[in-house]
Amino acid sequence: MMETQRLILRPFKVSDYDLIYRIYSDEEILRYTPFDILDEKQAELHLQKVMDDWQREPCLSYEYAVCLKKNEEKIGRAHILIDPETDTGMIGMFLVQDCQGKRYATEIAEALIHFCFETLHLHRVNAVCSPENTASWKMLEKCGLRREALLLQKCRYVKNGIASWHDEFEYAMLSEEYKGKEQVKRQENRMPI
Secondary structure, rough: OOEEEEEEEEOHHHHHHHHHHHHHHOOOOOOOOOOOOOOHHHHHHHHHHHHHHHOOOOOOOEEEEEEEEEEEEEEEEEEEEOOOOOOEEEEEEOOOHHHHHOOHHHHHHHHHHHHHHHOOOOOEEEEEEEOHHHHHHHHHHHHOOOEHHHHHEEEEEEEEEEEEEEEEEEEEEEEEHHHHHHHHHHHHHHHOO
């Protein structure tokens, strides 16, 4: 489990079916992703897979339900997918529509990055997003990730059973970059005003 100023990120449980279905049945939330909407049965199977992933040794897929601290309202999901070959954690998230634009994504991304470097001791963190999703790539840059690539026609989207190819931005941060940024923050916090 992780906590931020306003949020709790915790492993999914059976009672989170409503959140999974709400996210994965909403075309607008999935707009800039390769994923097609899920029906009720597919959402149920996805939730079971997410819960099963936590039981694997080693755990390479950490998927969290994101809840508001103040009232435990479920507002999204956050994910870290570990590639043990490259010692990299890929981060990502979805928020329900009425919680977008409130800086929750930045808070989640910062928590995931911190967890990847401070708890999992990974070498690298990366994230991908559609170049059309301006809010997403601006948020990644605000969190200190740098754009490494524009990958042309990298991602195959399937919407309503129809496939199409889309470009993708890749962002990343190395462990030493993270440590350098954290050291600067600590020094700034010690400076007299």
